[in-house]
Amino acid sequence: MTTTDAPDGWEAAVEREREKKARFFRDGPQSPLPPDRRGEAFPGLDYYDPDPAYRYELELHAYDDPEEVTVGTTAEGEQRYRRYGEFHLTVGGESVTLHAYRPADGSDRLWVPFRDETSGEETYGAGRYLDLEPDHHRTAEDTWVVDFNRAYNPTCAYNPAYECPLVPTENWLDVRIEAGERAFPAPHGVEDA
Template sequence: MADVLVRNNASAIAPRGMWILGMLLLCTGLAFAGCGNQQSEKSYADRITQERVSRDMEMRGDRSVIPAKQRKSFRGLQYYDIDSTYRFVRPVDRPATPDTVRMAQSTGGVADQLRVGTVAIPFPQRGDTLAVFEVTEGEERGQWWIPFTDETNGGTTYKLGRYVDVEKMDGDSVIVDFNTAYNPTCAYNPRFACPIPPEENALAFDVPVGEQKPLF
């Protein structure tokens, strides 16, 4: 009878016990997922921070683009806080043949730039489409990049705009991370001729991530 009683009681509580067990496993799984997301976010932030430190060291070194007389007064690179909502994985809309466009330069001239397509970005404020260009010479040949302006220019960021490099993925997808947006070289040395972002890449809202204007 004891065995029967135990079996009967076990049968009676099985659905409730299994439900509790299931909920515990679900909660545990969510906890681990949360830890994984936290770890992923931390790794991402650490990587961005390390890239910023490396760039700051380059700016202070002997091969810096900053004129030697100004390096002592350079106060280091300034950045917004890292915000992963400004990191996007998006497809690129590419024409059959890339366009060569004339882009104004900071020194007053113009130069040819290879326009390889456009990418639609779902910014937190609203969606917008930006033109993507390709470097055609030098050490960075083949690199895709986006020159852009936004409403922070002339305030917390460089007046002529900023650039963001585009990371190519398999197929036609790319990573566009505005946390890595940086100032053109002319922001640190006006002797450099830097492409000025075209009108089609003018954003009518703030992009409060990436590099801010330099301080001396």
């Protein structure tokens, strides 16, 4: 496990990404929000303050023979992934194993979904995601930047019309990840999912 000092400009880059996402959600024609929650009705997105303690550079322990797994979805469907490897880290003094998946279509992107002790309270109940791209998240030392400050909600957190893969139970963490995106406010009179 390695928590690294954030590079210069890291916090500003996180904030810029958040602002860009908010603009897209509020005004973008492809926004996942229902039309009645866009524009002036957009309630904004909520995040934990950026915290470099939740930014790690980690070795990916890749499996010799990645197993294909079926992941359920919010619409009772299924999606196929390959369980590609795992990261080992320490959060709040607790050792954690976090599994990384690759889409079964052969993409080299890593999908790292997780639920934690904030899920359903401060963050979206079904969990959050990290996407790791080799060109952007792999270091010269062949480690991966796993930055929970960039954890985001799946599209179904904003609109039940979307179908999202559920977090496999092996990535249900018994720690609090107080970083990244918080729960999106439910419309008035509607309970959070």
